[in-house]
Amino acid sequence: MSDGLAPTGEQRDPYEPRPGLTHRDADWSGLRVVVAGLGVSGFAAADALLERGAVVTGVDSGTSQALTERARILEILGARLLLGPQGQQAISEPEASLADADLVVTSPGWRPDNPLLAAAAQRGIPVWGEVELAWRMRPAHNPAPWLTITGTNGKTTVVTMVAGMLAAAGLRAAAAGNVGTPILEAVLHPQPFDVIAVELSSFQLHWQRSVSPLASVCLNIAPDHLDWHGSLAEYARAKGRVYANTQVACVYNEQDPATEQLVVDAEVVEGCRAVAFTLGTPAISMVGLVEDVLADRAFVQERRTSAAELGTLADLQRGDLPPAPHVVANALAAAALARAAGAPPVAVRQGLRTYVFEPHRIALVAARAGVSWIDDSKATNPHAAQASLAAYDPVVWIAGGQLKGADVEELVRGAAGRLRGVVLLGADRAQIAQALARHAPDVPVHEVASTDTGAMEEVVAAAASFAEAGDVVLLAPAAASLDMFPSYGARGDAFAAAVRRHLGE
Incomplete structure (x- = not known):
C-alpha cells in the first residue's frame, strides 16, 4: 500500500x-482488490x-451451490478465493486478507461494523460498494446518464415504470441495481444503453460517493433496516445520498417532508432544481393531480401559466x-424522472398504459360476489401496509409475520375505521392483535395459530366469513414472511392459490 500521500506530497483522497x-x-x-x-x-x-x-x-x-459455481468461474479467471470456513476466518481475522489490499x-x-470492513476503514483502505464501482466503470466518453431511485417503499415500481416510459420515448433504457440486474451488468453491456434507471437500497447508498445522476428521487422515509444503520437518522442520511451531485432534478414527495429536507441538505450540481410530486393540485415545479389528470408543471416552458397532461387515472x-x-x-x-430525462408527455402516458405491475403488489387475485381479493404480500413493513390499507374501505385485512421490531400502533390506529375484520397469522401476530384491541376493539379478529404454510387455507376461509359485498x-x-414462507412471493402465491381453491376456480 502507499503511504497515503500523492506524488506531489499533497494528501491523497482516502477514498x-x-x-x-x-x-x-x-x-x-x-490494483489489489478484496x-x-x-x-x-x-x-x-x-x-x-x-x-x-x-x-x-x-x-x-457461504457454501451454497450457486456460490460454488460462481467461485469456479472466478477461479478460472484468476481470482484468489476464501470461501466457507476460510472465508469466515478471513472475515473474523482480516489482517492477512487485507495485508496488501x-x-x-x-x-x-x-454492515459497516463487519470485522473485515471495519479493519479496512481502520487501516485507511478505501471501501466501495458495487454501485460506486459501477459508476467508475462507465465509458470515458458519452456514458449513459443515471436516474436514481430510493425510498422505503415503491422503488421497484418506480424504476420499472421509468424504464417503460423511456422505452416508449424511443430510448434504449434499463432498470438495474437493487431491482435484480446488477448495475455493473447494465453499465458494461455490449450494447450501450441511452439511460439507466437505478434502484438503490439504503445499504447501497451508504457506500457511494461519486455518483452524479441526471435526476434522483427519494420516494418516502419510514423506519426500516434500523438494525443495519443503527438509527432512523442514519437510515435517512443514507437515503439522502441519492440526491448528492444530482444534475437536473431532485424529485421529492410533497406529502413526506422528510424527503424535502433531504433535498435541502443535499450538495447538488449548480442549476439543479427541486421538483415535488403530489396527490394534490401541483404548484409550480411540481407534478400532481388535477381531478383525474396527471399534470406536469415542472418540465414545461410556461409552467407559471400552463401544465402538460401526462395521463389519467384510467391509464x-x-x-x-x-x-x-x-x-x-x-x-x-x-413521470418526473422520465420528464427530466427528456421523455415527452405522450411517452409517459404510453408507459403508464402498458405498465405490467410487479407480482404481489396490489395484485387482483379474484373478484366474486362483490368481494375483491387483493395480494399485496410485498407490503412487508407497516409503512407499506399503511399505504395499501388507505386505498380501500371497507377492508378485511390479512396481516402478520415477522415484524422485526417494527411498531404497528400508528398503522392500526389509522386503519381502524375502515376495517370490516382482521385475520392474523405468523410469529408476531400477537403484537398486531394487542394493537387492534386498543384501537379497534369492536372489529372481529381471527388468529391463525398454525405456522405451517398450509395455514393459508384457514386464513382465506376466515377472511371470507368476514367479507360482505x-x-x-x-x-x-406489514411484516416479513420468513417465519412461514421462503419469501414474500411464496406467501402471495400461497394466498392466491388458497383464494382460487376457496372460490372453486
Whole structure:
C-alpha cells in the first residue's frame, strides 16, 4: 500500500486507491482488490475487475451451490478465493486478507461494523460498494446518464415504470441495481444503453460517493433496516445520498417532508432544481393531480401559466378497482424522472398504459360476489401496509409475520375505521392483535395459530366469513414472511392459490 500521500506530497483522497479510476479504460491493472461477498453483485464486481487486470481476492463465508459455481468461474479467471470456513476466518481475522489490499469492494448486505470492513476503514483502505464501482466503470466518453431511485417503499415500481416510459420515448433504457440486474451488468453491456434507471437500497447508498445522476428521487422515509444503520437518522442520511451531485432534478414527495429536507441538505450540481410530486393540485415545479389528470408543471416552458397532461387515472387502472393512492404517487414520481430525462408527455402516458405491475403488489387475485381479493404480500413493513390499507374501505385485512421490531400502533390506529375484520397469522401476530384491541376493539379478529404454510387455507376461509359485498380482502402483512414462507412471493402465491381453491376456480 502507499503511504497515503500523492506524488506531489499533497494528501491523497482516502477514498481513492489510485488516481484516475473514473472510467472503465483507466489503469486498473495490478490494483489489489478484496471483494467482500460473492453474491450476484459481488460476482459481477470481481468479474469486471479481473477483466481489467486487477488482482482480486474474493471472500465469502457461504457454501451454497450457486456460490460454488460462481467461485469456479472466478477461479478460472484468476481470482484468489476464501470461501466457507476460510472465508469466515478471513472475515473474523482480516489482517492477512487485507495485508496488501488497495481497495475493498463490498456487497450491499455487509454492515459497516463487519470485522473485515471495519479493519479496512481502520487501516485507511478505501471501501466501495458495487454501485460506486459501477459508476467508475462507465465509458470515458458519452456514458449513459443515471436516474436514481430510493425510498422505503415503491422503488421497484418506480424504476420499472421509468424504464417503460423511456422505452416508449424511443430510448434504449434499463432498470438495474437493487431491482435484480446488477448495475455493473447494465453499465458494461455490449450494447450501450441511452439511460439507466437505478434502484438503490439504503445499504447501497451508504457506500457511494461519486455518483452524479441526471435526476434522483427519494420516494418516502419510514423506519426500516434500523438494525443495519443503527438509527432512523442514519437510515435517512443514507437515503439522502441519492440526491448528492444530482444534475437536473431532485424529485421529492410533497406529502413526506422528510424527503424535502433531504433535498435541502443535499450538495447538488449548480442549476439543479427541486421538483415535488403530489396527490394534490401541483404548484409550480411540481407534478400532481388535477381531478383525474396527471399534470406536469415542472418540465414545461410556461409552467407559471400552463401544465402538460401526462395521463389519467384510467391509464393506471387494472380491473374494476381504481388505482391505489400510493400507486398514483409512484407513477407521478416516475413521470418526473422520465420528464427530466427528456421523455415527452405522450411517452409517459404510453408507459403508464402498458405498465405490467410487479407480482404481489396490489395484485387482483379474484373478484366474486362483490368481494375483491387483493395480494399485496410485498407490503412487508407497516409503512407499506399503511399505504395499501388507505386505498380501500371497507377492508378485511390479512396481516402478520415477522415484524422485526417494527411498531404497528400508528398503522392500526389509522386503519381502524375502515376495517370490516382482521385475520392474523405468523410469529408476531400477537403484537398486531394487542394493537387492534386498543384501537379497534369492536372489529372481529381471527388468529391463525398454525405456522405451517398450509395455514393459508384457514386464513382465506376466515377472511371470507368476514367479507360482505363491496368489501376488499387485502393481504398486506406489514411484516416479513420468513417465519412461514421462503419469501414474500411464496406467501402471495400461497394466498392466491388458497383464494382460487376457496372460490372453486
